[in-house]
Amino acid sequence: MGTTAVAPWKQLLFGAIEANSHLKHSSYAQLATIGVNGRPSNRTVVFRGFEENSERIQINTDARSRKIQELKQCPFSEMCWYFSDTWEQFRINGRVEVIDASSSDQTKLQLREKAWFANSLKSRLMYICPAPGSPYNGEQPNQEVKLDPSSGPVADYCLLLLEPEKVDYLNLKSNQRLLFSSMISEAGEKYWTSEKVNP
Numbered sequence: 001m002g003t004t005a006v007a008p009w010k011q012l013l014f015g016a017i018e019a020n021s022h023l024k025h026s027s028y029a030q031l032a033t034i035g036v037n038g039r040p041s042n043r044t045v046v047f048r049g050f051e052e053n054s055e056r057i058q059i060n061t062d063a064r065s066r067k068i069q070e071l072k073q074c075p076f077s078e079m080c081w082y083f084s085d086t087w088e089q090f091r092i093n094g095r096v097e098v099i100d101a102s103s104s105d106q107t108k109l110q111l112r113e114k115a116w117f118a119n120s121l122k123s124r125l126m127y128i129c130p131a132p133g134s135p136y137n138g139e140q141p142n143q144e145v146k147l148d149p150s151s152g153p154v155a156d157y158c159l160l161l162l163e164p165e166k167v168d169y170l171n172l173k174s175n176q177r178l179l180f181s182s183m184i185s186e187a188g189e190k191y192w193t194s195e196k197v198n199p
Contacts, residue, residue, distance in 0.1 A: 005191050007055045009167040009180045013081075013090055017047075020083040029081035031059065031162075033070040033096075041070055047081075048115060051161060057092065058115055059160040060123070063100050064131040068158060071096050079162060087172035094165040100158045116153040127157045175199050 020026035027047045035041040048058040057079065061067060071077065079092040099108045116124065125147055147154075167180040177199040180192050 005189065007164070007167075007180070007182075007192055008194055009090070009164075009169055009178075009192075010050075010055060012088075012169055012178075016083040016086055016088045016090070020085045023085060026083060026085075029079050031067070032078045032080070033067055034074045034076070035066075035070055036073055041066065043067065045079075048118065051111065055164055056097075057162040057164070059162065060115065060119065061158045061160055062127055062132050063156045063158045064134075066133060068098060068100075071098055071160070077162060089168075089170040089172075091168040091170075092162065092164045093167070094163045097161045097163065098158055099161065101153065101155045112157070112159045113152050115159045116157055121147065121149055124154075124157075127154045131156075170199060172199075 017026065028044050029047055030042055031045045032040055032042045045059045045061070048060055050056060051058055075095045075097070077094065077096045079090075081090045081092070082088070099112045101112075103109055103112070128147060165182050169178045169180065171177070177197050179195045179197055181195075182190055182192055184190055
C-alpha cells in the first residue's frame with residue numbers, strides 16, 4: 001500500500017481519456033444516486049473536466065431534474081466510467097456539491113458561470129426547454145427560442161462537483177485492479193492511499 005498527496009488515479013484517468021479521445025462516447029459516464037424512495041437511480045452524464053487545481057469532477061445538469069432532489073436528500077454518489085478501447089473502468093465514489101442560482105457564495109457562482117460559458121450555445125438552450133421528465137403535451141418544442149450568447153447562466157442551470165473519496169480502477173487488458181482512498185492527516189491535509197487487489 002502506498003500514500004501520496006497527489007491523486008494517483010487522476011493520471012490514469014487522463015491517460016484513458018487521451019487514449020479513447022477518438023470515441024465520442026468516451027466523455028460519457030454513469031452517475032448513480034440514491035432515489036427519494038431509497039432505490040438506486042442512475043443516468044448518463046457528460047464529463048465537463050475538473051475544477052481548476054482540484055480533483056473535483058464537473059458535471060452540468062438541470063435544476064428541475066430528479067437527481068437534484070436526490071442529491072439534496074443524500075449527497076453521496078458514484079460515477080462509473082468505462083473506456084471501451086483500453087478496457088479500463090473507473091468507479092469514482094464521493095460527495096456531490098450542487099451549485100445552483102440560489103448559492104450565496106460568490107466564488108461558487110463565478111465557477112458556475114465559467115462552466116456555463118464553457119458549453120456550446122446548443123447545450124445552453126437545453127435549460128430553457130420544458131422540464132425534464134414532465135408530461136409531454138404533444139406540442140413541438142419552439143424552434144424560435146433564442147438565448148443571448150453573452151447572457152449568464154439561466155436559473156435552471158446547475159453545476160455539480162463530485163469530490164472523489166474512493167476510486168476503484170480496473171484494467172481488463174492488464175488484469176490489474178487498484179483501490180485509491182482519500183484520507184485526512186492529523187495536520188488536516190488530504191492524501192491518497194493505494195492498494196493493489198485482485199480483479
